[in-house]
Amino acid sequence: MGHYSRIMMRQPGRNAGQGLTTASLGAVDVDVLLHQHAAYADAMKRIGLEVKVLPALEHFPDAYFVEDTAVIVPEVAVLTRPGAPERRDEPLDMESALAEFRPIERIVSPGTLDGGDVLIVGSRCFVGLSDRTNPCGFAQLRDFLSPFGYTCAPVPVSAGLHLKSSVNAVGPDTLVVAPGFEDHPDFQAFSRITLDGEEAYAANSLWIDEHLFMPKGFPKTRQKYQSLGLNLIELDMSEMCKMDGGLTCLSLRF
Ligand code: CIR
Numbered sequence: 001m002g003h004y005s006r007i008m009m010r011q012p013g014r015n016a017g018q019g020l021t022t023a024s025l026g027a028v029d030v031d032v033l034l035h036q037h038a039a040y041a042d043a044m045k046r047i048g049l050e051v052k053v054l055p056a057l058e059h060f061p062d063a064y065f066v067e068d069t070a071v072i073v074p075e076v077a078v079l080t081r082p083g084a085p086e087r088r089d090e091p092l093d094m095e096s097a098l099a100e101f102r103p104i105e106r107i108v109s110p111g112t113l114d115g116g117d118v119l120i121v122g123s124r125c126f127v128g129l130s131d132r133t134n135p136c137g138f139a140q141l142r143d144f145l146s147p148f149g150y151t152c153a154p155v156p157v158s159a160g161l162h163l164k165s166s167v168n169a170v171g172p173d174t175l176v177v178a179p180g181f182e183d184h185p186d187f188q189a190f191s192r193i194t195l196d197g198e199e200a201y202a203a204n205s206l207w208i209d210e211h212l213f214m215p216k217g218f219p220k221t222r223q224k225y226q227s228l229g230l231n232l233i234e235l236d237m238s239e240m241c242k243m244d245g246g247l248t249c250l251s252l253r254f
Helices: 030-046 090-098 135-148 197-203 219-228
Strands: 006-010 050-054 070-073 076-079 104-106 118-121 124-129 151-156 167-171 174-177 191-194 206-208 211-215 231-235
Touching: 006 030, 030 050, 030 231, 050 090, 070 090, 070 118, 070 135, 076 090, 076 135, 090 104, 118 167, 124 135, 135 151, 167 206, 167 219, 174 197, 174 219, 197 211, 197 219, 211 219, 219 231
Parallel strands: 006 050, 076 104, 124 151, 174 191, 211 231
Antiparallel strands: 070 076, 118 124, 167 174, 206 211
């Protein structure tokens, strides 16, 4: 991936601080979070993407982490079945939002799958097996994607919420990885930028064409990214970080 023409986001509600989190970084400042969310949408517009922001979902405080609700490739959009029961119905209204762009498939019970666990790099698809995504969810996604030539591989997620909390593409052949993920056999075919442990959050960086979005406040990572020759765009993610969310979580890109 890396090239997209549009993104879909969802407006956070005033209850955005009441979602799930394992972080102990303090209470979310909702006004600041709304500002950071709007700044993200503006940055995407500035690089030429068409940005659609869906309305907040009152009963789902985590619904603005819209990445978890679908896996989108050029051939199909797969609606997920999120692993957290509190988030399970978030994908329901994505069908109407996505149906004009892609044929729709669905992960069904007993499979669970969060989009944050799905990393697609070209025709390779890595699926994190995490607290949210189970082997049945992986197998269902593999069966939807393999007819289109995607090779799907499971990756145990031993730390962090999702696979993409720790591993992302920052180029067609290059991954950024948090410590602990660099030795996975399936990643050996890629160049790898391994981050310092105290900057592991920055592994959730988002590559789009010649731009690389990274969270603000990670100077060692910024330094490591210089060699990529990409236009680095730092966004303040302080409030999303408090909710275990990062840059990729805030959008579906296609
Ligand atoms: C959750 O625990 O589900 C949300 N608070 C954070 C989801 C982050 N999403 C993502 O990494 N794709």
